[in-house]
Amino acid sequence: MTHPDPTIQDEAKRLRAELDDANHRYYVLDEPRLTDADYDRKLRRLQEIEAEHPELVTPDSPTQRVGAAPADGFPEIEHAVPMLSLDNAFDEEELAAFVKRVADRLEVDGESLAFCCEPKLDGAAVSLVYEHGALVAGVTRGDGRTGEGITSNLKTLKSIPLKLRGREWPDLLEVRGEVTMRHADFEAMNDKAREEGGKVFANPRNAAAGSLRQLDPRITDKRPLEFSAYQAARIEPDAGDASHSALMARLREFGFRTSAELQVVHGAEGVIEYCRTLGEKRDSLGYDIDGVVIKVDDLRLQRELGFVARAPRWAIAFKFPAQEQTTRLNDVEFQVGRTGAITPVARLEPVSVAGVTVSNATLHNADEIDRLGVMIGDTVAIRRAGDVIPQVVRVQEEYRPDDARQIVFPERCPVCDSQIERLEDEAVARCSGGLYCAAQRKEALKHFASRRALDIEGLGEKLIDQLVELDWIQTPADLFALEAERLATLPRMGEKSSQNLVAALEKAKATTLPRFIFALGIREVGEATAANLARHFGTLEALMEAGRDALEKVEDVGPIVAAHVHTFFQQPHNRETIQALIDAGLRWEETEVEAGPTPLEGQTWVLTGTMESMTRDEGKARLQALGAKVAGSVSKKTACLVAGEAAGSKLTRAEQLGVEVIDESTFLERLEAWEKGDAQNG
Numbered sequence: 001m002t003h004p005d006p007t008i009q010d011e012a013k014r015l016r017a018e019l020d021d022a023n024h025r026y027y028v029l030d031e032p033r034l035t036d037a038d039y040d041r042k043l044r045r046l047q048e049i050e051a052e053h054p055e056l057v058t059p060d061s062p063t064q065r066v067g068a069a070p071a072d073g074f075p076e077i078e079h080a081v082p083m084l085s086l087d088n089a090f091d092e093e094e095l096a097a098f099v100k101r102v103a104d105r106l107e108v109d110g111e112s113l114a115f116c117c118e119p120k121l122d123g124a125a126v127s128l129v130y131e132h133g134a135l136v137a138g139v140t141r142g143d144g145r146t147g148e149g150i151t152s153n154l155k156t157l158k159s160i161p162l163k164l165r166g167r168e169w170p171d172l173l174e175v176r177g178e179v180t181m182r183h184a185d186f187e188a189m190n191d192k193a194r195e196e197g198g199k200v201f202a203n204p205r206n207a208a209a210g211s212l213r214q215l216d217p218r219i220t221d222k223r224p225l226e227f228s229a230y231q232a233a234r235i236e237p238d239a240g241d242a243s244h245s246a247l248m249a250r251l252r253e254f255g256f257r258t259s260a261e262l263q264v265v266h267g268a269e270g271v272i273e274y275c276r277t278l279g280e281k282r283d284s285l286g287y288d289i290d291g292v293v294i295k296v297d298d299l300r301l302q303r304e305l306g307f308v309a310r311a312p313r314w315a316i317a318f319k320f321p322a323q324e325q326t327t328r329l330n331d332v333e334f335q336v337g338r339t340g341a342i343t344p345v346a347r348l349e350p351v352s353v354a355g356v357t358v359s360n361a362t363l364h365n366a367d368e369i370d371r372l373g374v375m376i377g378d379t380v381a382i383r384r385a386g387d388v389i390p391q392v393v394r395v396q397e398e399y400r401p402d403d404a405r406q407i408v409f410p411e412r413c414p415v416c417d418s419q420i421e422r423l424e425d426e427a428v429a430r431c432s433g434g435l436y437c438a439a440q441r442k443e444a445l446k447h448f449a450s451r452r453a454l455d456i457e458g459l460g461e462k463l464i465d466q467l468v469e470l471d472w473i474q475t476p477a478d479l480f481a482l483e484a485e486r487l488a489t490l491p492r493m494g495e496k497s498s499q500n501l502v503a504a505l506e507k508a509k510a511t512t513l514p515r516f517i518f519a520l521g522i523r524e525v526g527e528a529t530a531a532n533l534a535r536h537f538g539t540l541e542a543l544m545e546a547g548r549d550a551l552e553k554v555e556d557v558g559p560i561v562a563a564h565v566h567t568f569f570q571q572p573h574n575r576e577t578i579q580a581l582i583d584a585g586l587r588w589e590e591t592e593v594e595a596g597p598t599p600l601e602g603q604t605w606v607l608t609g610t611m612e613s614m615t616r617d618e619g620k621a622r623l624q625a626l627g628a629k630v631a632g633s634v635s636k637k638t639a640c641l642v643a644g645e646a647a648g649s650k651l652t653r654a655e656q657l658g659v660e661v662i663d664e665s666t667f668l669e670r671l672e673a674w675e676k677g678d679a680q681n682g
């Protein structure tokens with residue numbers, strides 16, 4: 001026996017303390033401070049030391065235990081069969097070594113040995129006990145021997161059968177599996193928490209574990225959790241299944257979800273091939289996996305192999321590269337999105353995360369920067385999973401350099417210098433530049449030209465991108481200065497299509513006030529609101545001068561929309577753009593809108609069924625522009641239905657109510673007649 005020198009003893013002691021602390025944060029608080037890779041490195045180092053100096057092994061060493069002791073607040077429940085951890089393999093060599101080890105021990109041929117492979121779901125392990133087909137207990141893994149009784153919480157999961165399906169239940173069944181959260185659900189839940197100041201989780205695993213350990217099951221019920229079974233720990237009486245894969249099929253019959261990726265393969269080659277293939281699929285699965293679990297498929301052989309201290313000998317976890325890494329935050333830039341939303345983007349020291357080099361990560365918004373307490377120069381943990389944008393999840397404050405700098409959220413748009421506005425109840429700050437802002441210009445132009453706005457035929461998305469990239473178009477007003485000759489020099493633009501576009505632009509100049517207001521792309525001003533604004537104010541000038549109070553008097557306009565409209569028209573750039581459009585020849589009949597009473601004043605309309613020629617919103621906007629109220633259901637006798645094929649059942653009821661029912665073409669005819677000012681046709 002070698003005598004460990006004091007520095008090794010110290011190192012072991014320090015590692016144990018660090019790992020104990022990490023376990024507590026990870027398993028009890030669901031708020032890890034170390035990345036898994038750092039944790040795994042420290043654990044491996046401790047294992048190395050202990051292997052070399054067995055006299056240093058203490059019974060409570062993190063190498064000898066799994067998980068952490070149950071937290072207060074839940075009943076402690078002892079597992080009849082311990083819930084262990086798994087040994088790890090970090091590369092293909094270690095996988096081959098595992099197959100050889102197993103085969104040697106069993107004295108069989110490794111090449112033909114069957115292994116059942118499944119994704120290693122990255123969530124929280126739980127055990128479910130069924131007596132005579134009914135769920136009686138649900139328990140967390142805890143420290144492997146004792147877990148937390150969370151039965152009421154687990155009962156809220158739709159994927160956990162409260163009663164087994166079928167008729168042939170065993171007297172006793174204990175099923176084990178993983179509770180997980182899908183990427184999309186996780187992101188949505190975190191987004192909501194960011195908005196409402198709730199708890200934001202670092203990753204789906206922490207979110208799943210944290211959601212399961214809520215003292216109030218109603219909270220768990222609101223969390224998008226799924227259970228997937230991967231083991232039957234006890235079946236009494238034993239049904240005599242020969243293999244793990246056969247048992248999984250039985251669990252499916254009982255009503256459990258098992259992995260769709262589950263597959264039986266043979267020998268080291270089969271195992272390695274499976275791991276490679278799943279590794280390639282990892283990013284497209286939509287949920288987190290941190291590797292592959294490989295199990296000897298034959299249950300008799302499993303029993304023969306048995307267990308070591310904290311893991312079975314018959315299984316191994318092949319670990320994929322970690323989805324969290326630490327790196328340095330070099331700078332923060334502010335990007336302007338389609339709706340003007342300003343997103344702080346962290347510029348990172350490039351780092352490889354699960355096989356992809358990451359140099360940018362989102363910081364979401366100003367509140368998120370506060371929540372993380374992040375500064376420029378900090379060492380941060382970032383996470384990249386699937387096709388979700390990489391995010392900064394944590395700051396390692398202990399590494400903060402002396403020259404770390406505060407992140408200052410800009411007050412003006414970095415692209416167009418317009419004022420950035422942030423409404424009190426919104427988490428997102430936005431550039432108020434609208435059409436003027438280059439970053440928003442492409443999307444705004446697409447909206448401006450769209451069918452329900454100015455309806456410019458032949459001005460497609462690709463062409464708009466080109467025009468903006470060439471800098472031919474600064475504001476929508478520039479569209480009307482385009483000449484056919486110049487357009488014809490663009491790739492894929494012939495002489496004919498150039499002329500057609502110029503003609504379409506000319507035609508689009510004659511529009512309506514509601515269409516014009518809608519085309520401006522003011523936030524939250526859709527067709528119906530645009531129509532209401534036009535009808536209420538009558539002229540563009542009156543609308544542009546309206547204060548918030550006046551705006552709030554408009555039908556369907558609340559404080560938020562009023563603020564958007566007001567801010568938009570206060571921006572000098574927007575006023576200039578509007579003037580330029582008018583100078584370019586845009587016009588509409590103001591008197592018609594101004595004059596009341598409008599043809600349908602006092603009428604209530606109901607739109608039902610589907611229309612081919614327009615959307616329901618469009619129909620609603622056009623009716624409202626004519627002074628009609630558009631209701632959601634059939635109530636008034638003056639109601640008229642626009643009937644599509646889908647509306648069959650409602651039609652008879654409407655007829656019973658004594659309202660007139662018209663089909664789509666009649667509706668269109670009348671609408672157009674009214675819009676021409678011929679109220680008699682109604």
Ligand SMILES: NC(=O)c1ccc[n+]([C@@H]2O[C@H](COP(=O)([O-])OP(=O)(O)OC[C@H]3O[C@@H](n4cnc5c(N)ncnc54)[C@H](O)[C@@H]3O)[C@@H](O)[C@H]2O)c1
Nearest residue numbers: 022023026032034035036039085086118120121125230293
């Ligand atoms: N960041 C930290 O501070 C910190 C702290 C503690 C642990 N950890 C991480 O936790 C992991 C170790 O935790 P562990 O001991 O729970 O081991 P593990 O999670 O690596 O493996 C065992 C677990 O795998 C799960 N599993 C998923 N799919 C499975 C399947 N198909 N079949 C069988 N089991 C399946 C089970 O829940 C089982 O409990 C490491 O990755 C470590 O990095 C991190």
Ligand SMILES: [Zn+2]
Nearest residue numbers: 413416431437
């Ligand atoms: Zn801007």
